[in-house]
Amino acid sequence: MRFQATRPAAVAGTFYPADASRLRAQVAEYLAEVRVDAAARPPKMLVVPHAGYVYSGPVAAHAYARLAPWRRRIRRVVLLGPTHRVAVRGIAAPTVAAFDTPLGAVRIDRDALTALADLAQVVAHDAAHAAEHALEVQLPFLQCVLDDFALVPLAVGHVTPQAVAEVVERLWGGDETLVVVSTDLSHYLPYDQARAVDTATVQHILQLDPALDHEQACGATPLAGALLVAKSRGLRPRLLDVRNSGDTTGDRRRVVGYCAIAFAAADGGDAADGGDRALGRALTRRARNAIHGALALARVDEPQHDALQRPGATFVTLQRGGELRGCIGSLEAWRRLDDDVRRNAHAAAFRDPRFAPLQRHEVDALRIEVSLIGASHALAARSEAEALQALRPGVDGVILEWRGRRATFLPQVWEQLPQPHAFLAALKRKAGLAGEFWAADLRIARYGVRKFTETMHA
The missing domain is CATH 3.40.830.10 (LigB-like)
Structure with a gap:
């Protein structure tokens, strides 16, 4: 027919x-x-x-x-x-x-x-x-x-x-x-x-x-x-x-x-989350090797992944004994993902101004987390009340900008600050502003992340 x-x-x-x-x-x-x-x-x-x-x-x-x-x-x-x-x-x-x-x-x-x-x-x-x-x-x-x-x-x-x-x-x-x-x-x-x-x-x-x-x-x-x-x-x-x-x-x-x-x-394919696991291994092992290389330690195998050759933005977070040991990252995808994760891992280990440079004896107990940063989207908030209503606890990474001051929190920070008001106040303080500060030209944007974690000896 x-x-x-x-x-x-x-x-x-x-x-x-x-x-x-x-x-x-x-x-x-x-x-x-x-x-x-x-x-x-x-x-x-x-x-x-x-x-x-x-x-x-x-x-x-x-x-x-x-x-x-x-x-x-x-x-x-x-x-x-x-x-x-x-x-x-x-x-x-x-x-x-x-x-x-x-x-x-x-x-x-x-x-x-x-x-x-x-x-x-x-x-x-x-x-x-x-x-x-x-x-x-x-x-x-x-x-x-x-x-x-x-x-x-x-x-x-x-x-x-x-x-x-x-x-x-x-x-x-x-x-x-x-x-x-x-x-x-x-x-x-x-x-x-x-x-x-x-x-x-x-x-x-x-x-x-x-x-x-x-x-x-x-x-x-x-x-x-x-x-x-x-x-x-x-x-x-x-x-x-x-x-x-x-x-x-x-x-x-x-x-x-x-x-x-x-x-x-x-x-x-149809396996549950093998694609994310493959990308996670590729990213965390490159982060690990960036740290190992600087400390003259043995390198680990690095699996390949197509995404590594495309522009990408990451944050690398280091923890030791459950405590933060360094966190540095990029919010914009302006270089190859492969380069971005290596450079941010090195910076988190040795150039985070809040911490002394990482030492060799700390490496075995180090926990590495790589957050792959998604695109950011401005919140059309005319007031702080509207901004607080628009934020999604546990989901949003948040960028705050005002007249040259800029700060961000990854979505993981919601675990410590689950209330939007406290979250936003702490983000303002991180940017060097008062917790109760608000201005008409203050800009807030949100982004999502894909988070990958691997210990140094995995």
């Missing part, structure tokens, strides 16, 4: 611009605000929001920006989201040949949908797709960050997560296939309540826990099914952004929550 029909764009002009040039410029602007970690692994699955672009576009961009390095490799996108307007018993597949947007038509992978024909939970249902925005709003982002790709759009209605997982497993494919789950988080709660609910929901997702309900996420069913597969396949989630419409538009009375999460396999 040859399929000719095209589903026209239903929410162009409302959820996103209907003019192609304006749409492309808006997506490009959101993507330009995101700096991708040079050591990031290619994502196999993304969780993204689906509100109007002015509300959730900046959050979604954090996920889609990670696809650009793999734009030629990803040739098929399996896109799952909830049904908002038409009740469906099962998982709705379209019969059309393409989905249209102002940027052009996206062809449907009819062969993939045919391969699902024997599954009772998959039903042909064009009406479920006709006005559905949850899938459509993802397409312009995908069109901007990928080259030629085919789409498998599935609108998930009343069905079990296990039934969704069965479909995802069948479509899993290899490196050419990306799975995208479209969901918002809490709906129409006051700002502070929404932040608390969404933080708990995100923790469930990061723990690959499918026990989600539709109060936590409107796309709870497709998300739960995808999480079942992610767990069985050994994917590792990474939180890229979590905000709500109060953060993106300023109206905090009744907000909708959004998150962007990437799931990646280890070194392109």
